[in-house]
Amino acid sequence: MNQTQTSTGPILTTDGIPLKVSLKKAERINKIRAFLLVLPLLAFILITFLVPIGDMLARSVDDRQINTVFPKTFEVYKKWDRQGLPSEEVYKTMFFELKNSEGYAVGKASTRMNYSKSGWKSLLKKSKRKFKKIEEGPFKEQMIAIDKKWADPEYWLALGQMVDPTTMGYYLNAVDLKYDSSKNIVQQKENRRIYNKTWIKTFKVSLLVTLFCLLLGYPISYLLATLPMKYSNLLMICVLLPFWTSLLVRTVAWMVMLQQKGVLNNLLVMSNLLADENRFQLMYNQTAVVIVMTQILLPFMVLPLYSVMKTISPTYMRAALNLGASPMHAFYKIYMPNSIPGVSAGCLLVFIIAIGYYITPELVGGKDGQMVGNWIAYHLKTTLNWGLCASLGAILLAMMTVLYWAYNKIVGIENIKLG
Amino acid sequence: MRKAIKAAFFGLISMAFVGSAIADITFVSWGGAYTASQQKAYIDTYSKGSSITVENYNGGLGEIKAQVEAGNVTWDVVDVLPDQAITGCDEGLFVKVDQSEFINDMVVPPVSDCVVPQIFWAYTAFYDKAAFPGKKPKNIKDFFDVKKFPGKRGIHTWANALIEMALVADGVKASKVYEVMSTPEGIDRAFAKLDTIKDHVVFWSAGSKPLELVSSGEVVMALAYNGRIGAAILSEGKNFEYIWDATVLEQEYLVAIKGGNEAEALEFMAHASTAESNAEQAKYIPYGPMRKSSIDIIKKGEPWFIKEGGNIDILPHMPTTPKVLKRAVIGDPVWWADNGAEVHERFGAWKGS
Numbered sequence: 077m078n079q080t081q082t083s084t085g086p087i088l089t090t091d092g093i094p095l096k097v098s099l100k101k102a103e104r105i106n107k108i109r110a111f112l113l114v115l116p117l118l119a120f121i122l123i124t125f126l127v128p129i130g131d132m133l134a135r136s137v138d139d140r141q142i143n144t145v146f147p148k149t150f151e152v153y154k155k156w157d158r159q160g161l162p163s164e165e166v167y168k169t170m171f172f173e174l175k176n177s178e179g180y181a182v183g184k185a186s187t188r189m190n191y192s193k194s195g196w197k198s199l200l201k202k203s204k205r206k207f208k209k210i211e212e213g214p215f216k217e218q219m220i221a222i223d224k225k226w227a228d229p230e231y232w233l234a235l236g237q238m239v240d241p242t243t244m245g246y247y248l249n250a251v252d253l254k255y256d257s258s259k260n261i262v263q264q265k266e267n268r269r270i271y272n273k274t275w276i277k278t279f280k281v282s283l284l285v286t287l288f289c290l291l292l293g294y295p296i297s298y299l300l301a302t303l304p305m306k307y308s309n310l311l312m313i314c315v316l317l318p319f320w321t322s323l324l325v326r327t328v329a330w331m332v333m334l335q336q337k338g339v340l341n342n343l344l345v346m347s348n349l350l351a352d353e354n355r356f357q358l359m360y361n362q363t364a365v366v367i368v369m370t371q372i373l374l375p376f377m378v379l380p381l382y383s384v385m386k387t388i389s390p391t392y393m394r395a396a397l398n399l400g401a402s403p404m405h406a407f408y409k410i411y412m413p414n415s416i417p418g419v420s421a422g423c424l425l426v427f428i429i430a431i432g433y434y435i436t437p438e439l440v441g442g443k444d445g446q447m448v449g450n451w452i453a454y455h456l457k458t459t460l461n462w463g464l465c466a467s468l469g470a471i472l473l474a475m476m477t478v479l480y481w482a483y484n485k486i487v488g489i490e491n492i493k494l495g
Numbered sequence: 496m497r498k499a500i501k502a503a504f505f506g507l508i509s510m511a512f513v514g515s516a517i518a519d520i521t522f523v524s525w526g527g528a529y530t531a532s533q534q535k536a537y538i539d540t541y542s543k544g545s546s547i548t549v550e551n552y553n554g555g556l557g558e559i560k561a562q563v564e565a566g567n568v569t570w571d572v573v574d575v576l577p578d579q580a581i582t583g584c585d586e587g588l589f590v591k592v593d594q595s596e597f598i599n600d601m602v603v604p605p606v607s608d609c610v611v612p613q614i615f616w617a618y619t620a621f622y623d624k625a626a627f628p629g630k631k632p633k634n635i636k637d638f639f640d641v642k643k644f645p646g647k648r649g650i651h652t653w654a655n656a657l658i659e660m661a662l663v664a665d666g667v668k669a670s671k672v673y674e675v676m677s678t679p680e681g682i683d684r685a686f687a688k689l690d691t692i693k694d695h696v697v698f699w700s701a702g703s704k705p706l707e708l709v710s711s712g713e714v715v716m717a718l719a720y721n722g723r724i725g726a727a728i729l730s731e732g733k734n735f736e737y738i739w740d741a742t743v744l745e746q747e748y749l750v751a752i753k754g755g756n757e758a759e760a761l762e763f764m765a766h767a768s769t770a771e772s773n774a775e776q777a778k779y780i781p782y783g784p785m786r787k788s789s790i791d792i793i794k795k796g797e798p799w800f801i802k803e804g805g806n807i808d809i810l811p812h813m814p815t816t817p818k819v820l821k822r823a824v825i826g827d828p829v830w831w832a833d834n835g836a837e838v839h840e841r842f843g844a845w846k847g848s
Contacts, residue, residue, distance in 0.1 A: 198829050198832065
């Protein structure tokens with residue numbers, strides 16, 4: 077009887093407000109408080125993480141620069157049929173827009189135009205200087221007299237790639253494609269095709285590094301987790317000491333070890349295991365990058381593995397052995413599945429760090445060890461082609477997102493454990 | 496007690512403000528022996544009120560562009576390469592300077608309106624005398640001839656100077672190099688020549704590396720910055736020998752960053768670019784001054800290079816003496832500002848294939 081009564085009417089608090097409402101109210105205050113507590117962190121992430129990434133993504137498609145510097149030229153340019161040389165009108169508009177431009181707009185535009193066709197930069201600079209003396213037309217002949225590049229249709233055709241304010245050109249560039257003059261997608265010139273190879277190389281090196289880290293890290297972590305405290309502490313220090321040593325010091329130490337006249341080769345030759353002229357080429361190539369990066373990234377594999385293995389109770393294995401499983405079988409059926417969260421965490425961590433690595437490939441990579449990070453650095457610093465940097469970075473980001481998604485589908489993200 | 500703490504606190508804050516009211520200049524350069532020479536030649540002797548903080552960077556305009564675009568300029572004076580001097584000035588990253596003081600006193604005209612002269616440095620081939628007991632390599636042809644002089648060569652990981660040297664080794668006259676390079680066939684020709692040593696090269700990217708490679712016997716010859724070779728010979732007593740052929744001369748300038756302490760920066764740059772300052776720097780590092788009158792000062796002052804136990808003649812180690820200039824290529828920053836990206840990508844493809 078009592079029960080039916082309570083289920084029909086809402087439960088009221090002493091002041092007559094339904095309990096649900098008053099509870100919500102109290103909770104809302106708590107929620108706001110909690111939100112205020114995380115607000116600084118949220119703002120921090122927004123400002124230092126999301127905004128820069130958004131800015132980067134915007135840069136990777138932005139192509140307004142030319143359109144704002146030479147708007148009229150592009151208007152008349154669009155009418156040109158792309159056969160032979162453009163008409164006098166195009167030359168004339170270009171002439172006046174260049175001559176009357178002020179400030180640094182032309183400099184910035186010329187940097188952009190130079191990406192499409194090398195030579196635009198000096199052509200615009202030289203022409204702007206000499207245009208001062210020219211007062212009246214016809215302009216075509218006079219411009220060609222200043223520099224014969226104005227008579228080269230290649231330069232004019234290259235402008236065709238830039239007519240729109242946004243472009244996919246940087247992304248195309250990042251996978252060895254490009255626009256031709258009428259904005260069809262074509263392959264990059266053969267001797268400039270370099271990014272696809274670099275992508276494959278970057279993946280290959282990162283996968284190999286992850287694999288070797290796992291192969292080396294698994295037994296170490298197992299030892300660490302199962303040895304008595306007094307030995308495992310010592311072993312832990314052996315893992316952590318290199319981790320605390322500067323990256324540069326470790327990289328340079330590897331150079332000394334592995335180069336052709338280095339410690340390893342010298343030892344092998346001295347002990348007559350290797351002929352002097354057959355010294356191994358272990359430095360300044362891809363092999364060197366894999367070896368050195370494996371050593372540098374090993375702690376990122378060992379630490380999550382160790383912390384997960386530490387939680388696997390030894391009684392499981394004992395029980396399995398007691399029930400008649402062979403040690404191999406027990407390991408395969410009991411220990412390994414339990415350690416999977418650590419394996420996934422370690423692999424994901426190592427792979428993600430490896431794929432964006434820069435300094436080690438730069439120092440020991442030599443002729444074929446350069447990764448995507450090295451090209452990003454080059455364009456960031458030397459050519460100032462930030463659009464290309466942004467697109468390379470965005471592709472990396474997309475790859476990581478896909479990888480994460482695939483991982484979540486196959487293994488499940490809740491299975492990741494860092495400890 | 497609390498009052499005292501409060502007072503101290505506000506005192507500290509106001510001190511911080513007073514401190515920033517006196518203009519400081521941040522001078523950014525490449526580090527190592529080079530920055531040390533700048534420090535001794537004209538930073539230590541500067542007494543116009545601004546205190547100067549020295550920082551190192553690795554070249555490129557990336558950081559500068561980021562600072563100017565973000566409106567948060569912390570660098571005031573930067574030591575830059577000529578193609579960057581051109582691009583940076585065009586894009587409005589640098590302040591334009593009054594060049595009337597030195598414009599008629601320069602070995603080559605300045606590359607842009609934003610620069611004051613620093614030094615000439617050079618990519619030069621060199622070897623350890625001990626590596627060649629018999630016949631010694633004499634010119635760049637020998638550097639590219641692995642049959643005549645077997646052994647590995649150390650070269651840098653970017654294309655500048657390598658294209659020029661390959662062409663000279665292939666028979667192009669030093670003065671005609673950029674003409675040939677401006678044709679597509681010319682670049683093909685350079686890469687074809689580079690192909691001939693491809694299996695015999697070790698790449699370096701840090702300036703100290705080629706010296707190490709040659710010292711340790713990892714390579715028999717290498718290209719390096721002439722100042723580094725000079726420092727190794729003069730200060731460390733290494734037994735190196737230059738191959739003064741197809742030496743590629745590069746210019747080095749100082750610029751002031753737009754939005755920094757411009758007035759103080761310009762005043763400091765005027766001091767750093769006097770003929771005396773340019774000459775003074777050669778006391779500590781064998782790079783060639785860009786001002787003609789600096790070379791006269793050095794000539795009169797020989798032995799000019801400062802060393803414990805007796806000074807040494809510096810001119811034999813300089814890349815700007817008439818003997819070297821006769822066979823040198825004067826680097827063309829305009830060509831590289833135009834074609835650098837394209838050639839570098841091609842060079843990357845060549846390296847990796």
